Amino acid sequence: MTRKSEIIFNEANKYIPNGVSSPMRTFSLVGGDPIILESAKGTKIIDVDGREYTDFLSGFGAIFLGHSREEISQAVAAQLDKGLVVGLSTEIEKELARKIVESTPAIDKLRFVVSGSEAVMTALRIARAYTDRKYFVRFVGSYHGHADALLAQPGGNVAVAVKGTTNGVAENNVIMCEYNNSEQLRQIFEERGHEIAAVIVEPFATNMGFVKPHANFHQDIRQLCTDYGSLFIFDEVVTGFRFRFGGVSALLGVDPDLTTFGKIIGGGAPVGAYGGKEKFMKLVEIGNKVFQSGTFAGNPITMAAGNAALDLMAKPGFYEAMDEKGALLEKEIKQNFEKYDIPFHFTRFGALSGIAFRRSAADMQNYSDVKQQEYEIYKNVHLAMREKGFLMAPSLEEPIFLNDAHTNDDIIRFAEALAVSIAEQIK
Structure with a gap:
């Protein structure tokens, strides 16, 4: 049959x-x-x-x-009676943003989008606008969503097949580095540091199965970005709120410039968010250098689910x-x-x-x-x-x-x- x-x-x-x-x-x-x-x-x-x-x-x-989960289902059901997407802001959007910002010292302000891909795409856009540079570094085997810039075929010699690339991408502005290889990253910066807008990294490489960073890996990235005026982007789409109430950057003693979230903060509903230091987040304010918009960004269903989820995770x-x-x-x-x-x-x-x-x-x-x-x-x-x-x-x-x-x-x-x-x- x-x-x-x-x-x-x-x-x-x-x-x-x-x-x-x-x-x-x-x-x-x-x-x-x-x-x-x-x-x-x-x-x-x-x-x-x-x-x-x-x-x-x-x-x-x-x-x-x-x-x-009953508490999340009830929160979503209650919001369904109040409306879905009406193109307006809500109090629960402000509340979820407050909880996330207060949870993570590296973040002064935050905006919601609908997916981790969108969050990373916008963080890279901010980095390029702020530095007026076009290249960024990502690590072989990592995955940061399916925005064009993140799926470009890398140039140069890469030791193994590169995960997550595609045709149909207009520009190739990505520089590949081996995960956990601080010396290779240092050489990249010595050769091209004046061109690098940002380095993006997962705190733990969760798209390789599970690969931990070596003891000083993130600190080395932080120092190189500081020395060369590049932005350090922590991709916490997977790790955010998984190990503590907030970004794992606080647990690891890392101070990134921009952080992306997704997955857990939506309580099972579609979500993404990007946040960071005030001077970088100001770029997305109206009339400034970076534009980002979305009909479903901060939508009430996701905000209701996210608030209910974070309230549960905040319990002692x-x-x-x-x-x-x-x-x-x-x-x-x-x-x-x-x-x-x-x-x-x-x-x-x-x-x-x-x-x-x-x-x-x-x-x-x-x-x-x-x-x-x-x-x-x-x-x-x-x-x-x-x-x-x-x-x-x-x-x-x-x-x-x-x-x-x-x-x-x-x-x-x-x-x-x-x-x-x-x-x-x-x-």
Whole structure:
């Protein structure tokens, strides 16, 4: 019998390229038919064929409080009765902005947009306008959304295939650097520092699976940007509000010029935000150098969901509890890897983590390390985990996303199933 999900996906292909509106949803990197969603509650996802999965994808990190969290659903429902998008500002927009600005010392002012891509695009626009320079540095393997400037094919010699590039981009103003390579970045600035408008970096490289920065990496970026008059942009679309109430920059002792947010601050609704020092944010004021606008920017539905989400995360003990979930996952993963003699390495910070699918006990440092992983093993493991009722990211180059709804039992069962699935592949 043909499954309902297969019928829907085949029908979607008639009207939507690849049948999806975002490429990861094809599951093309891991095999198997895409999951077609019926409903989601807490950590449980039900597909249109009635199959249940315990979710460790968590909306690619946007779901931090569990699916269909009652407090968020109630806030959205209340706003629905008041109106959707009417082209006006709201008090709840001001309130969400206040909470974010007060949470993060690096930010004086902030504006909302609809996606992380928009937030980063505007931050780069501000940097170019402020410095009157056109080039910026990004790191090989990182992903900052799909704005043109961020997907340009890089010039020069790049050691490995560059993730996230496209044709159809008019200008190539990007300079590539290896993540965690402060010396290479220093050489870039010595050669072209007078041309560089900004350096953009993820605090943790979460689009390579999970790669931590070395101890002084962000401080080195900060110093070079200061020395050469370039702006330092911290892309916290994934990390913002994940480890503390606010940007992780405060936790890491980093002082960026501009910061971008997304995912968590929308409570599951579409959102992006960019903020920073007053002198940079002034550029988007009316009549100044930088223009940004959007019908759905700061829309009331997202603002209602975001406020409800941040109120929940502001409660005492929330982040301590999330760290405990991460610590439990780490303990269970490592115990099971030892039990089944699995030579892969687990890395964690707070409730965000990843597994290096390579036979090494060392942390991955850059995208060259990432590309040494055994992608075919992950593909087979992903399929096996689906059969066992667990949903992971449909790419090896994404983290394991814990959320507040995950129970200890969810975590323990997941860790055991994952170790068994890997052991079956490396015999």
